Amino acid sequence: MKNSLMKAMKDSIFEVLETMFYLTIEINEDENQKQTIEVLDFNSCKLSFKGPFTGYFYTACPEILLKKMTINFLGVDEEEVTNSHMQEMVKEMANIVAGNMFCKLDVNSEYKLGIPETVTEDISFSEENTDKQVNIYAETFENLIGFKVKIQ
């Protein structure tokens, strides 16, 4: 499970970030690398999923990168970007990456995705990858975006 989930996550992250967010990224799989992303009320989100297995998909993006992505995605000027725009942005990214990931994992299984919601608890993307949780960092030139699947 761990390996197939990691592959589906990586493939989905690459496809979504490059196709829709025009980001060139590398995947960081170093489980020992202790890097943190400050979780604020507008730069992270989680969404529930139910299917052959059930749990939550999390993502968090540093504010500076999220702002750049929002400017590119919406085609607005920097001064027009609000926290609300960035919150919507990170939710949309999570929704697309998660939906695409489950299709890649098994197109013959149905996963119901919840509505993306703001994270209120601390999230660590540096925990060991197991059959119950997988953490992946997508690296851009300057920043990291954290992704996590936690199975209940």
Next chain:
Amino acid sequence: MSYNILIVDDSFPMRSVIIKTIKASGFGSSTYFQAGNGIEALKVLKEEWLDIVITDYNMPEMDGIELIKQMKKDDVFSKIPVLFITTEGNIFKIEEFKKSGATGYIKKPFTPEEIKQKLTEILGEPTYEEFSDESDEGLDF
């Protein structure tokens, strides 16, 4: 030819991107209407003449499938083509889209080429004027 296009998605960024992508695909001179869920979409349908509805599946209050069900109850709305743009891509969901009477679907992430191909199938080729209108506006991608 200019089209009236309704974009239904609970995400404001996604509605903006869909509009930008459609413009980039050659349908630049069309008029765009927006709704955040199926209920808001039905209100727009009652007020505006629309050529196509492009909708997300998973939305609060009224999802895309329920929107189509409601449209099918109306003689005029039932004739308007509906295109899903969704993250849902498993075989069960695709079958559900087909059964609902949707004209087609596009899976996120999508490219301008995929949007253009699908819209051309449904609405016909965009005209030269539409491309030229778009080139004046420029692309912000």
